[in-house]
Amino acid sequence: xxxxxxxxxxxxxxxxxxxxxxxxxxxxxxxxxxxxxxxxxxxxxxxxxxxxxxxxxxxxxxxxxxxxxxxxxxxxxxxxxxxxxxxxxxxxxxxxxxxxxxxxxxxxxxxxxxxxxxxxxxxxxxxxxxxxxxxxxxxxxxxxxxxxxxxxxxxxxxxxxxxxxxxxxxxxxxxxxxxxxxxxxxxxxxxxxxxxxxxxxxxxxxxxxxxxxxxxxxxxxxxxxxxxxxxxxxxxxxxxxxxxxxxxxxxxxxxxxxxxxxxxxxxxxxxxxxxxxxxxxxxxxxxxxxxxxxxxxxxxxxxxxxxxxxxxxxxxxxxxxxxxxxxxxxxxxxxxxxxxxxxxxxxxxxxxxxxxxxxxxxxxxxxxxxxxxxxxxxxxxxxxxxxxxxxxxxxxxxxxxxxxxxxxxxxxxxxxxxxxxxxxxxxxxxxxxxxxxxxxxxx
Amino acid sequence: xxxxxxxxxxxxxxxxxxxxxxxxxxxxxxxxxxxxxxxxxxxxxxxxxxxxxxxxxxxxxxxxxxxxxxxxxxxxxxxxxxxxxxxxxxxxxxxxxxxxxxxxxxxxxxxxxxxxxxxxxxxxxxxxxxxxxxxxxxxxxxxxxxxxxxxxxxxxxxxxxxxxxxxxxxxxxxxxxxxxxxxxxxxxxxxxxxxxxxxxxxxxxxxxxxxxxxxxxxxxxxxxxxxxxxxxxxxxxxxxxxxxxxxxxxxxxxxxxxxxxxxxxxxxxxxxxxxxxxxxxxxxxxxxxxxxxxxxxxxxxxxxxxxxxxxxxxxxxxxxxxxxxxxxxxxxxxxxxxxxxxxxxxxxxxxxxxxxxxxxxxxxxxxxxxxxxxxxxxxxxxxxxxxxxxxxxxxxxxxxxxxxxxxxxxxxxxxxxxxxxxxxxxxxxxxxxxxxxxxxxxxxxxxxxxxxxxxxxxxxxxxxxxxxxxxxxxxxxxxxxxxxxxxxxxxxxxxxxxxxxxxxxxxxxxxxxxxxxxxxxxxxxxxxxxxxxxxxxxxxxxxxxx
Numbered sequence: 001x002x003x004x005x006x007x008x009x010x011x012x013x014x015x016x017x018x019x020x021x022x023x024x025x026x027x028x029x030x031x032x033x034x035x036x037x038x039x040x041x042x043x044x045x046x047x048x049x050x051x052x053x054x055x056x057x058x059x060x061x062x063x064x065x066x067x068x069x070x071x072x073x074x075x076x077x078x079x080x081x082x083x084x085x086x087x088x089x090x091x092x093x094x095x096x097x098x099x100x101x102x103x104x105x106x107x108x109x110x111x112x113x114x115x116x117x118x119x120x121x122x123x124x125x126x127x128x129x130x131x132x133x134x135x136x137x138x139x140x141x142x143x144x145x146x147x148x149x150x151x152x153x154x155x156x157x158x159x160x161x162x163x164x165x166x167x168x169x170x171x172x173x174x175x176x177x178x179x180x181x182x183x184x185x186x187x188x189x190x191x192x193x194x195x196x197x198x199x200x201x202x203x204x205x206x207x208x209x210x211x212x213x214x215x216x217x218x219x220x221x222x223x224x225x226x227x228x229x230x231x232x233x234x235x236x237x238x239x240x241x242x243x244x245x246x247x248x249x250x251x252x253x254x255x256x257x258x259x260x261x262x263x264x265x266x267x268x269x270x271x272x273x274x275x276x277x278x279x280x281x282x283x284x285x286x287x288x289x290x291x292x293x294x295x296x297x298x299x300x301x302x303x304x305x306x307x308x309x310x311x312x313x314x315x316x317x318x319x320x321x322x323x324x325x326x327x328x329x330x331x332x333x334x335x336x337x338x339x340x341x342x343x344x345x346x347x348x349x350x351x352x353x354x355x356x357x358x359x360x361x362x363x364x365x366x367x368x369x370x371x372x373x374x375x376x377x378x379x380x381x382x383x384x385x386x387x388x389x390x391x392x393x394x395x396x397x398x399x400x401x402x403x404x405x406x407x408x409x410x411x412x413x414x415x416x417x418x419x420x421x422x423x424x425x426x427x428x429x430x431x432x433x434x435x436x437x438x439x440x441x442x443x
Numbered sequence: 444x445x446x447x448x449x450x451x452x453x454x455x456x457x458x459x460x461x462x463x464x465x466x467x468x469x470x471x472x473x474x475x476x477x478x479x480x481x482x483x484x485x486x487x488x489x490x491x492x493x494x495x496x497x498x499x500x501x502x503x504x505x506x507x508x509x510x511x512x513x514x515x516x517x518x519x520x521x522x523x524x525x526x527x528x529x530x531x532x533x534x535x536x537x538x539x540x541x542x543x544x545x546x547x548x549x550x551x552x553x554x555x556x557x558x559x560x561x562x563x564x565x566x567x568x569x570x571x572x573x574x575x576x577x578x579x580x581x582x583x584x585x586x587x588x589x590x591x592x593x594x595x596x597x598x599x600x601x602x603x604x605x606x607x608x609x610x611x612x613x614x615x616x617x618x619x620x621x622x623x624x625x626x627x628x629x630x631x632x633x634x635x636x637x638x639x640x641x642x643x644x645x646x647x648x649x650x651x652x653x654x655x656x657x658x659x660x661x662x663x664x665x666x667x668x669x670x671x672x673x674x675x676x677x678x679x680x681x682x683x684x685x686x687x688x689x690x691x692x693x694x695x696x697x698x699x700x701x702x703x704x705x706x707x708x709x710x711x712x713x714x715x716x717x718x719x720x721x722x723x724x725x726x727x728x729x730x731x732x733x734x735x736x737x738x739x740x741x742x743x744x745x746x747x748x749x750x751x752x753x754x755x756x757x758x759x760x761x762x763x764x765x766x767x768x769x770x771x772x773x774x775x776x777x778x779x780x781x782x783x784x785x786x787x788x789x790x791x792x793x794x795x796x797x798x799x800x801x802x803x804x805x806x807x808x809x810x811x812x813x814x815x816x817x818x819x820x821x822x823x824x825x826x827x828x829x830x831x832x833x834x835x836x837x838x839x840x841x842x843x844x845x846x847x848x849x850x851x852x853x854x855x856x857x858x859x860x861x862x863x864x865x866x867x868x869x870x871x872x873x874x875x876x877x878x879x880x881x882x883x884x885x886x887x888x889x890x891x892x893x894x895x896x897x898x899x900x901x902x903x904x905x906x907x908x909x910x911x912x913x914x915x916x917x918x919x920x921x922x923x924x925x926x927x928x929x930x931x932x933x934x935x936x937x938x939x940x941x942x943x944x945x946x947x948x949x950x951x952x953x954x955x956x957x958x959x960x961x962x963x964x965x966x967x968x969x970x971x972x973x974x975x976x977x978x979x980x981x982x983x984x985x986x987x988x989x
Contacts, residue, residue, distance in 0.1 A: 036960070036961060043764055044573040047572075048569065052535070052552050052855065053552075091607075095526065095527075121572075126572045130575075142767075146769070146960040176767045177858055251666075252627070253627075257673075259667050359899070369984055371896045373898045373903065375899055394903055421962070438903060439903070439981060441902045441903070441931070
């Protein structure tokens, strides 16, 4: 029974705190039930069902902190874990950056839990996979995919009176379809809080049409091209930029550091079509309303019409700089526009439609130069029409430069990054002068 | 390698990483608990028998159980501060079964007879649900039971027994060396792992193993605020399958030259001093002219190129399509192997897989499905001769037994094929690095690993590094910056002209190689001597933003 209700978590946490003798004490609880199915070569390969729950206690004397944990919940075990954390705190080196625990905070109820998703069983997972496989078997393609669901809770309570609780659920699905010759590949990924929105049949149809449309890909010369990035491609590229941290910027070691010192807060760093924010209450991509530091999370704009609007401050760094702490992004939403992908193609004289990117790594943290490759569907556009599929490219490009070159945006979609397993709401985008540096034979 | 773990471990972006999320590594515990032995072998055998008997009685034709206690210790510092000391433990069981020809897996952390029986029942239920989807039945290579056996990493000094204060002092002393040397910032860390894992299967094996690994590292930053620029230099240490003895410097384990590198013992203070100076030199170094160069690649760099361009494409599950939805497939298709004459590289290229190499990250006695570990050829005189296969794949390449490279990152993840140590064999003719450089007219000498990226079939790659030296007419002509090389795997390995002899042989490695869905992390080493590659394409990576 790893999912505790708010009342159950409160009662256990309160009992733990009653044993504390330290200056400060915090108890955190978390538990989850997760299940997954993995399939390849049109059959299930592995599958699992995992359930865990644990409790951690942090005791503090001055600036010395110690943490101990346990997975038993009888009274004697709870007292033992408190004593152990106190002993460890006495032995620990003081942390000069330690901040006193927060007092009571007001948290809005999150919208992260969904009963349909919590009710997923091994049978329902297998059925969703069977629907996906029915598409590829009929299309004579080979599918490899992954479906994972999780429901979990977490809570913290401390001796200063803070209590926070959250329960959430999530389901993600991704599928790659390849032809028998191994000359074409397509991909689709979906993520939802509510599993009833997940249609593995239609997602697999999208992947299959990408694969079937990719047969006979031709090689063209690498270079600078106008690109239309589908949301999943744009997501991979941009997620490397979403750490708007004040400290590293002020220390002079971030793309947000300014020449001569200071940060780029308030500067126009990107095209004015670009607005990026976090909002725990976005119904498509909800997040918890509090973070590990115990601070409430609210809607925060990071980039406003291309201008750097906010930088996140940890409690320590905020205190040192005399500003209000601001937690980092809990989720990321980029505002879109009203141009459909079809319209973007129609307005393109010469360009490339990019379905997905892959293996993106930082080359230079100063300019955020990234390298990576296209994958699972790359198409050449000429005079407003898709002409033919093309072979994959390696790119070397910075998301900051890319967001200066945005020509049009579409409607944001929830996309999953397979590199980080995080979800984002990102629009499709048309970008000029995107830099491809070499050809790849990979399919 | 998983990027998130990499960023976390290298201490980049320190602000946001002040208190890292340790959930991925299990729960946190106090230091004293790290030295507890965990539950004894007799109790583990009793629990294992309950699980195996329950699975069989519910219809399993095969079952295995892993009772795992995974201990980690992290020490994270910056400049003169200890940011975090964390001890974590993850304890539980994972049970894998075959029912109706299909795999099922379940895991839980209620480690009682009743708890493991229920987990076994869940694994059977998962297998039964999936068997209805259809597909070819699992075919396991035969494996004899070993009875009750044990194995332990041959360490000299258990890192968990070294007082935290000694470790903190080492890191803070190293940090102060960097700051005195002119660094603006320094992050350093120590990460120690002990896997206490017990495996039992219906084949009659009861295997108790005690596995140790350690990874020290740092990152020095030098800032030029007048230009708004910064450079970093990371440590030239390597994660290793050793105890704390790795951190006791020994002159005989040093490789001197343009900068000092390390074999089986690491000198953190010495490397830190060099790093502070070199970070400053990098800021002033000449930006590279793009074009073709002969590349002299040090083992501290080449390990990652071997990992990505040889290790991953010879994984049989990738070749067959099992990783198609995530990491991808492989250009080394079965027809190339069957031909018996596929030229992967030049004649100088001999590459072995080895799960037994002492001091390596991949070394264990038995893999996570109860197969004794071994060593075999992957590339012989440039020709592709074998892959990496586990029990349910062995029959596909005509093997009568598994190659013993099955691994799971914890009790709560299912085991699957993971890369053994994959290493380039040293050249058979005596050759030093100095003699190699003497014959290079226009080249670049790279030390340390940097940025890395490769496509999903392992053709096209791009690698950076830590230190780049220009070679002109057989001599080192000074430091370069903004260097990355792009190549095609087969062309690159066919351009391998020379490999230095065994005196230069060293291991590098990845502490967190990512693969699978859900993604799992694995530790693996790659050895080589310095090697020369002719006519490689080099790009300039300098850009301006804003």
